[in-house]
Amino acid sequence: MRSVAGNLRRSRRARRIGLTAALLLLGGVGLVAIAGGAGSNAASPRLSSASADPGATGASADESRLLPCTPADEPANFETFSLGPDFSGLPMTAALRVCEKLHAGDKVRANYVSYIYGSCEIAPPAGGKYVDGGCQPPLEVQSWPSCERSLADYTLEGLPYPRESAGHVGQAPAFLFDGGSRLEMYSGETTIVIFGLSEKTVEGAAEAVRAEPEDAPAVETAGKLSTSSPTPLAAPAPGSLGGELQCR
Amino acid sequence: MPVKLRKIRGRLLAAMVASAAAALSLATAAHASLPLGFSGNYTFGSSGCPSNNHVDPVNVLFRGTQAYAENVANQVQTHAGWSNGSGSTQWLWVDTGSGSSCRQMNYQRASGGSLDSRFHIRLWWIPASGGEHKKTAGDAHHEDFIWYCPGHAVDSNGSGGSGFDQGRWAIRQAFINGGHYVDSEYWGNTANFHQCDGDWAASNGNGLLVSVYHTSG
Numbered sequence A: 001m002r003s004v005a006g007n008l009r010r011s012r013r014a015r016r017i018g019l020t021a022a023l024l025l026l027g028g029v030g031l032v033a034i035a036g037g038a039g040s041n042a043a044s045p046r047l048s049s050a051s052a053d054p055g056a057t058g059a060s061a062d063e064s065r066l067l068p069c070t071p072a073d074e075p076a077n078f079e080t081f082s083l084g085p086d087f088s089g090l091p092m093t094a095a096l097r098v099c100e101k102l103h104a105g106d107k108v109r110a111n112y113v114s115y116i117y118g119s120c121e122i123a124p125p126a127g128g129k130y131v132d133g134g135c136q137p138p139l140e141v142q143s144w145p146s147c148e149r150s151l152a153d154y155t156l157e158g159l160p161y162p163r164e165s166a167g168h169v170g171q172a173p174a175f176l177f178d179g180g181s182r183l184e185m186y187s188g189e190t191t192i193v194i195f196g197l198s199e200k201t202v203e204g205a206a207e208a209v210r211a212e213p214e215d216a217p218a219v220e221t222a223g224k225l226s227t228s229s230p231t232p233l234a235a236p237a238p239g240s241l242g243g244e245l246q247c248r
Numbered sequence B: 001m002p003v004k005l006r007k008i009r010g011r012l013l014a015a016m017v018a019s020a021a022a023a024l025s026l027a028t029a030a031h032a033s034l035p036l037g038f039s040g041n042y043t044f045g046s047s048g049c050p051s052n053n054h055v056d057p058v059n060v061l062f063r064g065t066q067a068y069a070e071n072v073a074n075q076v077q078t079h080a081g082w083s084n085g086s087g088s089t090q091w092l093w094v095d096t097g098s099g100s101s102c103r104q105m106n107y108q109r110a111s112g113g114s115l116d117s118r119f120h121i122r123l124w125w126i127p128a129s130g131g132e133h134k135k136t137a138g139d140a141h142h143e144d145f146i147w148y149c150p151g152h153a154v155d156s157n158g159s160g161g162s163g164f165d166q167g168r169w170a171i172r173q174a175f176i177n178g179g180h181y182v183d184s185e186y187w188g189n190t191a192n193f194h195q196c197d198g199d200w201a202a203s204n205g206n207g208l209l210v211s212v213y214h215t216s217g
Helices: A002-029 A031-038 A061-065 A199-206 B002-033 B069-080 B163-177
Strands: A090-099 A111-117 A139-145 A164-169 A172-177 A182-187 A190-196 B042-044 B054-057 B060-064 B091-095 B100-104 B107-110 B118-125 B134-138 B141-146 B151-154 B182-186 B206-211
Touching: A139 A199, A164 A199, A172 A199, A182 A199, A190 A199, B069 B107, B069 B118, B069 B134, B069 B163, B091 B118, B118 B163, B141 B163, B163 B182, B163 B206
Parallel strands: B060 B206
Antiparallel strands: A090 A111, A111 A139, A139 A190, A164 A172, A172 A182, A182 A190, B042 B054, B042 B091, B060 B134, B091 B100, B107 B118, B118 B134, B118 B141, B141 B151, B182 B206
8 A cells, every 4th residue: 555655646746847857947938828728618619510409309329338236235347446344534424326327418327336434514605594506525425336437438528528647546547636736546447536625535545445245236435344454456448548349 | 246146147037936926826726626617617605705615517518708697697688588687696616817706697698597407507797707708607507396305305316417418408598599609618617516315417528608699689
């Protein structure tokens, strides 16, 4: 575990040094202007297909390429990961099996197993009488089949979605998204997605994930989650990073 | 003279390093707070956008020559029929052009009142956008009024999609029917949110891009 953490840190340190050096080189040629524009996406609207959406009234034919949905009380048909019964003082408070139909127009459907750690408080807004919306728990680990959700799926106004390499955990490449509040690892045929309130939290969790037994129901109570040591993560299956892995 | 030259060179070098450091700082800040470039990818329940106060995923971006917030609100009202303006205030990190700022929503539109189950969207103008590329971000969802909360809970995850997915689909269909070009992308903001009825709701991570190039219905 220590070496995994070390690998992650060393890899990220090297990347940051490289980034800093590159920025220093560019510093004299107006990089401030570029950085100022980094947040303003200059991409023009994409008009790559007809405005009348052919999939408006029904699910896409792509649904046939997806895995069948499995019920919560049966093993999922892809490898799932958790942080065990608790992590860093946060107990596992909810386990979810989410699988929806692919809806017309959507690129990716929800198909995952989630373990949620810790709790959050829902309160009416200041001065308000009624609750209006939910709250995000401190930590969540989602496992998706990588044939349905992969690094290749993300775009933002037609451009690659911003992400930052976070090195490897075991043999699984890791990437940070969304200002460090989301970390994804690509191991075997699973995309592991970790949501947390800080980069430190999600990186710590990344090094502590463990595989749940293949024959265990997708939704387990905390007491039945794996208490084994963190699992050495496998390299991504061929084609999974590029979105070419077929569901089977 | 050589000493003076060295001083000038030293100042130039210092200025370049400071410029690069500022650029690095700005770039980091932009990425840290604006995952979607134009805005953050989750709304906040209180001013200042504290990191532990996410409420809804951002799942729609309106863009085009007429995609300013007031017109988008009007278009939502025209095409979706969501004419009610009630609901709590939320905040979002938005791109101001010179950085990011936690801003209060500009408008909201819903298909019913505060005590109804309804479709609902809050809208934020993106100050950095303009001209041909105006942008307004939104958090479309369907929510049920739960008497024992009391208040609204976004519909839970299920085979028919969460309330966040249902809201986005409703906007998509309404604007397609209204003749707008609509496209989808995958943003991956699929974090789950605990709702007041005890259920969980998450977006499936798709982002809707809606073109707005006119002001009338």
